[in-house]
Every structure is written in C-alpha cells, then in structure tokens.
Amino acid sequence: MFRATWMIAAAFLLLTALTSAQTSSTTASSMASAAVSAPAFDVNTAVETYLAKMSPAQQARSTAYFEGGYWLTLWDFLASAVVMWLLLQFGWSARMRNLSERITRFRPLQTALYWVQFILVTSILTFPLTIYEGYFREHKYGLLNQTFGAWMKDQVVGLAVTVVLGAILVVPLFGLVRKLGRSWWVAGAVLMIAFLAFVSLIAPVYIFPLFNTYTKLDATVRDPILSMARANGIPAKDVYEFDASRQSNRVSANVSGFAQTLRISLNDNLLKRCTLPEIETTMGHEMGHYVLNHAYKGVVMMGVVMVIGFDFVNWGISFALARWGQRWGVQGIGDVAVLPLAVIVFSGYFFLMTPVNNTITRTMEYEADMYGLNSARQPDGEANVDLLLGEYRKMDPGWMEELIFFDHPSGRTRITAAMRWKAEHPETASPAEMARPFQSAQ
Ligand SMILES: [Zn+2]
Numbered sequence: 001m002f003r004a005t006w007m008i009a010a011a012f013l014l015l016t017a018l019t020s021a022q023t024s025s026t027t028a029s030s031m032a033s034a035a036v037s038a039p040a041f042d043v044n045t046a047v048e049t050y051l052a053k054m055s056p057a058q059q060a061r062s063t064a065y066f067e068g069g070y071w072l073t074l075w076d077f078l079a080s081a082v083v084m085w086l087l088l089q090f091g092w093s094a095r096m097r098n099l100s101e102r103i104t105r106f107r108p109l110q111t112a113l114y115w116v117q118f119i120l121v122t123s124i125l126t127f128p129l130t131i132y133e134g135y136f137r138e139h140k141y142g143l144l145n146q147t148f149g150a151w152m153k154d155q156v157v158g159l160a161v162t163v164v165l166g167a168i169l170v171v172p173l174f175g176l177v178r179k180l181g182r183s184w185w186v187a188g189a190v191l192m193i194a195f196l197a198f199v200s201l202i203a204p205v206y207i208f209p210l211f212n213t214y215t216k217l218d219a220t221v222r223d224p225i226l227s228m229a230r231a232n233g234i235p236a237k238d239v240y241e242f243d244a245s246r247q248s249n250r251v252s253a254n255v256s257g258f259a260q261t262l263r264i265s266l267n268d269n270l271l272k273r274c275t276l277p278e279i280e281t282t283m284g285h286e287m288g289h290y291v292l293n294h295a296y297k298g299v300v301m302m303g304v305v306m307v308i309g310f311d312f313v314n315w316g317i318s319f320a321l322a323r324w325g326q327r328w329g330v331q332g333i334g335d336v337a338v339l340p341l342a343v344i345v346f347s348g349y350f351f352l353m354t355p356v357n358n359t360i361t362r363t364m365e366y367e368a369d370m371y372g373l374n375s376a377r378q379p380d381g382e383a384n385v386d387l388l389l390g391e392y393r394k395m396d397p398g399w400m401e402e403l404i405f406f407d408h409p410s411g412r413t414r415i416t417a418a419m420r421w422k423a424e425h426p427e428t429a430s431p432a433e434m435a436r437p438f439q440s441a442q
Pocket residue numbers: 285286289365368
C-alpha cells in the first residue's frame with residue numbers, strides 16, 4: 001500500500017512539473033506570435049519597463065524577504081519535529097493523556113482535554129520562532145504596522161481559535177480511528193475535507209472579524225465592482241472592505257467563504273494605494289476565483305493530497321510505534337498520546353509536498369489572473385498591482401524556483417501575462433497607468 005501511495009505521489013509531482021513546463025512554453029510561443037502580429041508593441045520591452053519601476057534596492061529587499069521564507073519553511077518543520085519528539089521521548093505526551101483520563105471517563109472529552117494541553121505546550125515551545133518570524137522579521141522588512149502588544153493580542157486570539165477548531169477536528173478523528181482501526185485513513189480524509197469546508201463556511205462570519213473590522217464598501221468603488229459582478233453572473237449584493245492596515249501595508253483582496261457565506265472582500269490598503277483600474281483588475285481576479293469554482297476545486301485537490309497523506313501517516317505511525325511505542329508510553333494508533341508522532345509524519349509529508357501544494361494554488365491564481373484581464377480589461381493596471389505585490393514576493397525568480405516555492409505566480413510571470421494580453425488588445429492601453437510610478441509603502 002505504501003509503495004502504491006508513493007507511486008501516486010510521484011506521478012502527481014511529475015504531472016505538476018509537466019503542466020507547468022507546458023505553461024511556460026505556451027508563454028514563450030504566444031509572446032513570439034504577438035511580436036509578429038503587433039510589431040509596434042514589444043511584450044518583452046514592456047515587461048522590462050514595468051519591472052524597472054521597482055528600484056534595484058526595492059527588488060533586492062523583497063527578494064531577501066521572500067527567499068528567507070524558503071528557509072523558514074524548513075526551520076518551521078524542523079522546530080515542530082523537535083518539539084514533537086521531546087513530547088514523546090520524555091513521556092510528556094503520555095502524561096498529558098493520563099491527566100485527561102483522571103479528569104473524566106468520557107472519551108471524547110479526554111481527547112479534547114489532551115488537545116488543549118497539547119496545543120498550549122507546543123505553542124509555548126515554538127513561541128521564540130513564532131516571534132522572530134511573525135514580529136521581528138516582519139518589522140525588519142517594514143511589513144508589519146503593529147506594536148508588540150497588538151500583535152500579541154492577535155496571537156492569543158489565533159491560539160483560542162486553534163484550540164476550539166482543532167478540538168472540533170481531533171475529537172471525531174480519534175473516534176474514527178478507534179472505530180475503524182488501521183483502515184481509518186480514507187474516512188479520515190473525508191472528515192478532513194468536510195472540516196475544511198466547514199471552516200471555510202464559518203470563517204468570513206465568525207473568524208475573520210476577530211482580527212479585522214469588515215464594512216460594506218461605499219458606492220463610488222462598489223458600483224463599478226458590482227456592475228462587473230452582474231456581468232459575470234455573480235449574485236453579490238455587497239463588497240466588503242477590511243482594515244488590513246491594522247496589521248500591514250500589503251494590498252490584497254480575497255474571495256472567502258463557501259456556499260452561503262461566499263463573499264468578495266478587499267482591504268483598505270488596496271483602496272488607499274490603488275487607482276480604479278487597478279482595483280477593477282484585482283476584483284476581476286477575485287471574481288475569476290468565484291466563477292471558476294476555485295473554492296470547490298481546491299477542496300477536491302486538497303482531498304487527494306490528504307488521502308495520500310493520511311495513508312502515509314498510517315504507515316509512519318505503525319513503523320514508529322512498533323519500535324518505540326513502549327518507551328513513549330503510547331498504546332496504539334487510537335491512543336490520543338500518538339498525536340505528536342502523527343504531527344511529525346504529517347508535517348514531514350506536507351513539507352515534501354510543498355511544490356505540489358504551491359502548484360495547485362499557483363495554477364488557480366494564474367487562471368484567476370487570466371479571468372481578471374479578460375473581465376476588467378486593464379492590463380496596465382494589472383501590471384501596476386503586480387508590482388505592489390512585489391513588496392513581499394520575489395519579482396523575478398528562476399522557473400524551478402517559481403515551481404517549488406511560489407503559491408502565486410511571480411511578478412514577472414503576471415506582468416508578462418498582462419503585457420501579452422495587451423499586445424492583442426492595444427485599444428486597452430492606459431498611458432496614465434503606464435506613467436504611474438511604483439510607490440513603496442515601506
Ligand atoms: Zn487569487
């Protein structure tokens with residue numbers, strides 16, 4: 001079973017690599033044909049002109065920030081693995097289980113009590129890394145507007161959300177494992193998908209407002225956006241603005257929610273820092289996520305990743321418990337004290353799957369870019385927004401680097417797509433957008 005799983009995983013990786021190779025060769029040939037049919041406008045020159053709006057120093061800064069993130073992916077995984085190993089090796093996990101069993105005889109509640117102790121202990125042990133990563137490093141690059149107190153408050157709220165949501169997942173998951181034994185993993189993956197859909201459903205209403213204030217957008221910006229929404233068959237009545245400037249100067253917008261709570265939101269930085277054409281192309285992108293059903297497709301693709309991952313976890317747990325289970329005081333896969341081991345195996349799997357998961361999202365983001373260009377018809381506005389996103393994402397990576405580390409297309413890829421589109425629609429060119437300088441908020 002394990003070999004079969006890895007063959008599927010390898011095939012999936014290969015497919016991902018091929019798909020993206022195909023994307024880049026399409027880019028090259030379309031650019032060549034665009035150059036033939038429209039000699040007056042050269043895509044490559046236009047791309048370089050836009051990239052040059054960012055000074056070398058600004059580019060170097062965002063490159064350093066983004067590349068540091070590659071290493072953090074590794075350090076996060078290693079730090080978590082070390083903490084989990086400590087919990088097992090020194091019998092802390094077994095002791096947390098024993099304590100839960102002394103407090104109550106009701107098994108679901110024992111699982112929940114274990115979970116609360118587990119998340120508190122691991123959050124405290126990994127906190128130095130969390131502070132460096134989330135506070136000092138963000139400040140160093142001018143990407144965080146919060147004082148330590150305000151940041152800390154967000155962390156505590158986030159921890160409370162994790163305790164509650166995690167319990168909602170972990171309690172039925174262990175129930176399943178105890179009932180089904182070693183064949184838990186398919187049902188477990190289905191439960192996980194249902195959980196992700198549930199979180200996505202409640203997040204816009206119950207979770208996001210814990211961190212930011214959401215207000216309905218006023219008419220000047222709302223009406224052109226709603227007009228676009230109607231034209232694209234999106235039954236939106238309102239567009240939401242949220243005060244992301246509380247945390248940072250990053251521009252962003254999102255489609256959040258699921259089914260009844262699906263909604264379009266844009267942040268106040270986008271509103272303050274961008275022109276109407278730039279906002280329109282951003283909203284066109286977000287509407288693309290909606291029309292192309294990315295929320296549903298994402299859940300299905302993550303489901304595939306989960307099924308393979310849970311099978312791997314199943315194998316990893318059997319392997320390790322057979323050798324060290326006795327020493328750790330972990331009685332079996334249905335014993336909640338096994339959780340640190342499950343986290344080591346699962347996060348190891350996710351670490352290895354980074355390029356696959358990034359490619360799943362990056363591919364959808366690229367589709368949304370195409371949709372945004374076709375619906376908003378603002379290629380120059382699009383290129384300017386792509387530059388703003390380059391404050392925290394490397395603009396010009398190698399193709400392999402983009403494949404592995406980028407969960408959104410790079411600035412160069414996005415601007416190239418915008419200029420290629422513009423070459424075929426010269427009437428949409430905007431001299432005002434082209435002349436607009438890049439204004440860093442840092
Ligand atoms: Zn997007």
